[in-house]
Amino acid sequence: MKIAVLGTGYVGLSTGVCLSEVGHHVICIDIDDQKINRLRQGISPIYEPGLEDLLTKNTAAGNLQFTTSHQEGIENAEVIIIAVGTPQRNDGAADLSYLLQAAKDVSAHLKPDSIVVIKSTVPVGTNDYVKSIITNHTKKPFKMVSNPEFLRQGSAIKDTMKADRIIIGSEDKEAALKIQEMYRPLNVPILMTNVRSAEMIKYASNAFLATKISFINEIANLCEAVGANIIDVANGMGKDKRIGEAFLQAGIGYGGSCFPKDVKALLHTAGLHGVDFSLLRETIAINDEQQKLLFTKACSRLKQLKDKKIAMLGLSFKPETDDMREAPSIKIAHLLHEAEAKVVAYDPVAKDNAKKILGDTIEYASSVDQAIENADAVFIVTEWNEFKQLDLTEVTKHMKQPIIFDGRNCFEENKIRACSKIEYYPVGKPAIVVGLDT
Numbered sequence: 551m552k553i554a555v556l557g558t559g560y561v562g563l564s565t566g567v568c569l570s571e572v573g574h575h576v577i578c579i580d581i582d583d584q585k586i587n588r589l590r591q592g593i594s595p596i597y598e599p600g601l602e603d604l605l606t607k608n609t610a611a612g613n614l615q616f617t618t619s620h621q622e623g624i625e626n627a628e629v630i631i632i633a634v635g636t637p638q639r640n641d642g643a644a645d646l647s648y649l650l651q652a653a654k655d656v657s658a659h660l661k662p663d664s665i666v667v668i669k670s671t672v673p674v675g676t677n678d679y680v681k682s683i684i685t686n687h688t689k690k691p692f693k694m695v696s697n698p699e700f701l702r703q704g705s706a707i708k709d710t711m712k713a714d715r716i717i718i719g720s721e722d723k724e725a726a727l728k729i730q731e732m733y734r735p736l737n738v739p740i741l742m743t744n745v746r747s748a749e750m751i752k753y754a755s756n757a758f759l760a761t762k763i764s765f766i767n768e769i770a771n772l773c774e775a776v777g778a779n780i781i782d783v784a785n786g787m788g789k790d791k792r793i794g795e796a797f798l799q800a801g802i803g804y805g806g807s808c809f810p811k812d813v814k815a816l817l818h819t820a821g822l823h824g825v826d827f828s829l830l831r832e833t834i835a836i837n838d839e840q841q842k843l844l845f846t847k848a849c850s851r852l853k854q855l856k857d858k859k860i861a862m863l864g865l866s867f868k869p870e871t872d873d874m875r876e877a878p879s880i881k882i883a884h885l886l887h888e889a890e891a892k893v894v895a896y897d898p899v900a901k902d903n904a905k906k907i908l909g910d911t912i913e914y915a916s917s918v919d920q921a922i923e924n925a926d927a928v929f930i931v932t933e934w935n936e937f938k939q940l941d942l943t944e945v946t947k948h949m950k951q952p953i954i955f956d957g958r959n960c961f962e963e964n965k966i967r968a969c970s971k972i973e974y975y976p977v978g979k980p981a982i983v984v985g986l987d988t
């Protein structure tokens with residue numbers, strides 16, 4: 551099929567690359583000419599494992615093209631996938647301005663009987679709204695399909711090629727079947743629904759996962775208070791098939807470009823319809839507090855943070871991505887900065903994006919060794935494999951005080967106990983102190 555994808559962000563680019571990999575002819579469109587120039591040279595503007603290989607392969611094979619021209623991209627496409635951003639507005643609602651502009655761009659160039667697919671995460675009713683906008687701007691017949699995306703950054707290619715499910719929402723059977731056909735080579739379970747259910751499935755899924763995270767984080771806080779161990783508790787809970795093991799890893803809260811904004815947008819939608827979804831308000835409030843956990847623990851242990859050197863390991867909101875949107879590291883960095891601590895951070899890939907948000911609030915190290923040298927404490931903020939594999943004996947040797955606040959429970963107890971001197975503060979488990987009087 552001839553497919554146009556609007557937006558070459560995490561979702562649009564991954565989708566475009568994967569659809570070209572399974573044999574479709576894909577043209578990706580973006581308004582950002584720097585991104586398109588880099589993509590034309592085979593360089594991915596985002597860090598995503600496996601993406602660049604498929605990008606170069608399919609560009610060379612002629613299946614994948616990039617353009618800033620909506621006309622060039624859309625005029626021959628049978629299917630037009632909109633994957634532009636839907637960020638958060640100040641009132642919590644989804645900002646649909648990019649989407650509405652994209653709808654106008656599509657209507658200016660679409661060919662008759664093409665199918666417009668909304669992949670961006672949009673509040674219930676948005677597909678209908680976009681349909682009315684396109685209808686107002688063109689006389690050509692077209693069809694609409696809602697096809698929300700569930701990929702996770704850091705495993706976007708794998709998630710697209712081997713998705714748990716694909717949701718196709720449409721009131722037009724022929725259009726739904728055509729999109730089913732488009733995805734057939736992926737051999738993934740497909741669920742057909744009406745448009746509004748498809749829109750709701752996306753928000754309900756993200757809100758549920760965010761709530762699961764806030765729930766396990768509250769259980770972790772309670773474990774610390776009562777002397778239980780969150781790893782054993784989560785393990786014992788997760789073995790129950792009704793609960794499942796995923797999303798039971800306690801830590802310092804969720805972040806990223808989706809959970810924070812999607813939970814708030816769903817809460818906003820509920821409010822518009824007179825539904826008091828108080829559970830979601832709690833999910834958000836718990837997460838806001840949880841992001842402060844390492845800072846609170848450090849204040850209580852070190853008393854005074856002024857002029858203390860804190861090494862922050864990890865900046866991105868999760869491993870295997872350079873995305874800094876709503877990362878817990880942002881709040882932690884600001885709190886430490888206000889407390890006049892000297893923060894030196896290291897992240898394997900997110901440094902450039904972090905600089906755009908945090909500027910000179912913190913210093914940026916180019917290695918773990920540089921960050922931890924002479925530090926009063928280490929904060930583990932993102933669970934990169936590089937950090938999980940650290941030799942803690944070596945790490946603590948180079949610190950001024952061997953104090954580690956681990957926000958992601960990266961280490962097994964025996965590894966910590968093998969150190970000659972360490973004070974280790976995990977989440978939801980008792981602290982471990984070796985070779986020191988505290």
Ligand SMILES: NC(=O)c1ccc[n+]([C@@H]2O[C@H](COP(=O)([O-])OP(=O)(O)OC[C@H]3O[C@@H](n4cnc5c(N)ncnc54)[C@H](O)[C@@H]3O)[C@@H](O)[C@H]2O)c1
Nearest residue numbers: 557558559560561579580581634635636652670671699703
């Ligand atoms: N990032 C994720 O993990 C993820 C997962 C599932 C769903 N989603 C949803 O998918 C959507 C896209 O998310 P993202 O993270 O890929 O966004 P992003 O911000 O990384 O990328 C959006 C891209 O769209 C481009 N764009 C904006 N207006 C355009 C237009 N008129 N024509 C062409 N290009 C245009 C921007 O320049 C940008 O490159 C959002 O609704 C998001 O909620 C994201």
